[in-house]
Amino acid sequence: MQTSSRPIAELTARGILLGGVITLFFTAANVYLGLKVGLTFATSIPAAVISMAILRLLPGGSILENNIVQTIASAAGTLSAIIFVLPGLVMIGWWQGFPYIQTAMITATGGILGVMFSVPLRRALVVETDLPYPEGVAAAEVLEIGAGSRAGAGEEGGDDESARGLKVLVVNSAASAGFAVATQTKIITDTAATSFRVGSGATSVSSSLSFALLGVGHLVGISVGAAMALGLVIGWFGLTPFLTAANPIPGDIAGWVSTIWKSDVRFFGAGVIGISAVWTLLKIAGPVIGGVRSALAASAKRHAGETLALEEQDLPITWVAGVAVLTLIPIVWLLWDVLAGGALVGSAFALIAGALVFIVVAGMLIAAVTGYMAGLIGASNSPVSGIGILSVLGSALMLVGLFGQHPGANTTQALIAYSLIVTGIVFGVATISNDNLQDLKTGQLVGATPWKQQVALVIGVGFGSLIIPPVLNVLNTGIGFAGAPGAGPNALAAPQAGLISALAKGVLSGDANWTMLFWGAIAGVALIVLDEVLGMLKTLRLPPLGVALGIYLPMAVILPTVIGSVVGWFYDRWARGSANPEVAERMGTLTATGLIVGESLWGVAFAFIVYLSGSDAPMALVGPDFATVALVAGTLAFIALTAYLYRRTMAAVR
Numbered sequence: 001m002q003t004s005s006r007p008i009a010e011l012t013a014r015g016i017l018l019g020g021v022i023t024l025f026f027t028a029a030n031v032y033l034g035l036k037v038g039l040t041f042a043t044s045i046p047a048a049v050i051s052m053a054i055l056r057l058l059p060g061g062s063i064l065e066n067n068i069v070q071t072i073a074s075a076a077g078t079l080s081a082i083i084f085v086l087p088g089l090v091m092i093g094w095w096q097g098f099p100y101i102q103t104a105m106i107t108a109t110g111g112i113l114g115v116m117f118s119v120p121l122r123r124a125l126v127v128e129t130d131l132p133y134p135e136g137v138a139a140a141e142v143l144e145i146g147a148g149s150r151a152g153a154g155e156e157g158g159d160d161e162s163a164r165g166l167k168v169l170v171v172n173s174a175a176s177a178g179f180a181v182a183t184q185t186k187i188i189t190d191t192a193a194t195s196f197r198v199g200s201g202a203t204s205v206s207s208s209l210s211f212a213l214l215g216v217g218h219l220v221g222i223s224v225g226a227a228m229a230l231g232l233v234i235g236w237f238g239l240t241p242f243l244t245a246a247n248p249i250p251g252d253i254a255g256w257v258s259t260i261w262k263s264d265v266r267f268f269g270a271g272v273i274g275i276s277a278v279w280t281l282l283k284i285a286g287p288v289i290g291g292v293r294s295a296l297a298a299s300a301k302r303h304a305g306e307t308l309a310l311e312e313q314d315l316p317i318t319w320v321a322g323v324a325v326l327t328l329i330p331i332v333w334l335l336w337d338v339l340a341g342g343a344l345v346g347s348a349f350a351l352i353a354g355a356l357v358f359i360v361v362a363g364m365l366i367a368a369v370t371g372y373m374a375g376l377i378g379a380s381n382s383p384v385s386g387i388g389i390l391s392v393l394g395s396a397l398m399l400v401g402l403f404g405q406h407p408g409a410n411t412t413q414a415l416i417a418y419s420l421i422v423t424g425i426v427f428g429v430a431t432i433s434n435d436n437l438q439d440l441k442t443g444q445l446v447g448a449t450p451w452k453q454q455v456a457l458v459i460g461v462g463f464g465s466l467i468i469p470p471v472l473n474v475l476n477t478g479i480g481f482a483g484a485p486g487a488g489p490n491a492l493a494a495p496q497a498g499l500i501s502a503l504a505k506g507v508l509s510g511d512a513n514w515t516m517l518f519w520g521a522i523a524g525v526a527l528i529v530l531d532e533v534l535g536m537l538k539t540l541r542l543p544p545l546g547v548a549l550g551i552y553l554p555m556a557v558i559l560p561t562v563i564g565s566v567v568g569w570f571y572d573r574w575a576r577g578s579a580n581p582e583v584a585e586r587m588g589t590l591t592a593t594g595l596i597v598g599e600s601l602w603g604v605a606f607a608f609i610v611y612l613s614g615s616d617a618p619m620a621l622v623g624p625d626f627a628t629v630a631l632v633a634g635t636l637a638f639i640a641l642t643a644y645l646y647r648r649t650m651a652a653v654r
Contacts, residue, residue, distance in 0.1 A: 110428015217564020231550020271520020
């Protein structure tokens with residue numbers, strides 16, 4: 001960790017410029033990929049790798065400057081998740097395109113509030129916690145290895161452990177990226193799924209052959225992995241067979257299962273997330289209040305002329321509060337812009353006041369929950385779409401309280417648009433808080449100055465807000481969105497945006513799936529009790545949010561993460577019995593990090609290849625008739641490569 005006695009370049013002009021350039025490409029790729037397949041990739045680690053490659057060629061580059069670059073690019077790339085909400089405004093016909101100022105302001109205001117709300121959470125959820133923060137730790141390992149290789153380059157032989165660690169990181173990254181490239185040729189497959197009957201119902205089993213998810217599983221640990229496995233069992237082998245049996249649908253089994261999972265099981269999972277989030281807030285309320293008090297004490301010391309240690313220097317809490325209040329001013333303008341001259345203008349004061357209260361209160365609560373989830377499982381796997389669902393339900397319910405249901409066609413459309421814009425701002429808070437605390441964990445591990453990193457987060461939000469509107473307009477004009485007026489056959493699916501806009505309409509019309517949300521909340525209470533009992537018995541804990549993720553997220557995401565947690569548990573058990581346990585565990589972390597890095601870098605490249613080609617499978621060498629062979633070959637290759645990489649790491653430790 002760096003100290004104040006050794007000043008090192010950190011928040012530099014070239015670092016900001018480099019972060020902005022990387023942001024341009026990563027954000028555009030994330031916007032396109034998210035609209036096409038409903039998934040985005042984490043930009044922090046790829047940004048760190050690219051930053052290191054460039055800054056090591058320039059004089060005076062440092063680990064702290066690299067950290068600033070990845071912080072900026074990570075914040076901007078994460079902000080692209082706003083696409084899970086805003087296209088809904090085009091789908092319902094409220095917007096014909098994406099007006100630049102309004103789109104940028106929705107994105108920027110939510111992002112800036114997310115940064116401000118997460119500042120006082122740093123002490124509670126980053127410094128004084130044992131949350132694993134898998135991606136934050138992985139990014140720190142990448143930066144540390146890069147700094148170690150640079151420092152050792154001028155020494156005879158360099159640092160042995162650093163050199164071995166760099167080799168482990170590079171080899172695992174190459175293997176992960178290579179496997180991901182091979183899957184795009186379709187000679188080996190990256191996803192397998194099968195549906196089958198269970199009594200009078202049905203269910204599915206699916207998994208992705210993803211080294212990135214395997215690495216995440218290793219880093220989150222066996223407790224979270226077991227919790228996710230329990231959620232998977234509840235969702236796919238309990239609820240899905242039961243609900244399909246109760247709701248028979250003609251047609252193929254896969255379509256039947258998919259329909260029930262999307263319309264019922266996922267809402268059950270959202271209910272578990274909701275009640276687990278409330279419990280999480282109650283558990284972390286004390287540390288959060290302590291963090292705020294600590295921030296106020298640090299501010300008092302600063303005013304008294306005392307010099308704080310670098311690692312204690314957050315943005316002053318008075319600045320945080322001031323910026324948050326000032327950010328509400330453009331939000332008022334945004335909300336008035338929706339209401340002016342329309343069916344809702346007569347209720348403008350009540351609507352704007354209610355929305356501001358909702359944004360501030362829900363935003364602060366959501367910042368804490370998403371930050372905790374990022375610490376638990378990682379930013380890219382944290383279900384912010386579930387938070388988006390709860391947010392749109394909350395904002396729509398607020399409007400129902402004011403206008404009732406079925407207020408008329410014109411009024412309903414205006415209310416849906418208003419709900420989506422409020423949700424867009426809150427969703428910005430959720431996505432940025434989800435990412436920020438992960439970045440601040442990286443900063444803590446490499447000795448960064450918190451306030452400089454927090455400023456970099458705001459800069460990243462600014463870059464992302466400027467880039468997202470034109471990218472959305474290009475895609476809307478050139479391709480369009482499924483469900484929007486005039487959308488063509490090749491329109492982008494934008495699945496989350498379609499779901500969230502449909503939910504807003506469902507609440508205002510009385511058609512929302514409250515039954516499954518209610519039963520999910522009941523199940524959440526039972527899971528909380530189970531986890532507390534396990535805690536009293538001093539045995540393996542099952543975090544309720546981890547179980548909720550297992551229910552809510554697709555099995556193809558959950559299963560490889562669970563397998564990764566088991567692989568990591570076996571490796572760590574071996575490491576603890578080795579001659580040098582600390583080195584062995586660090587090498588294991590670098591192995592998992594490399595698996596994440598390689599696939600993440602390839603994700604960036606592939607997003608651009610898809611965009612330029614206009615094809616979902618631009619690299620396919622074989623057709624669907626080869627699927628069975630590809631599945632067998634891919635599974636065997638994945639298992640063999642996993643075994644080889646971990647054995648190679650174990651040999652490097654010896």
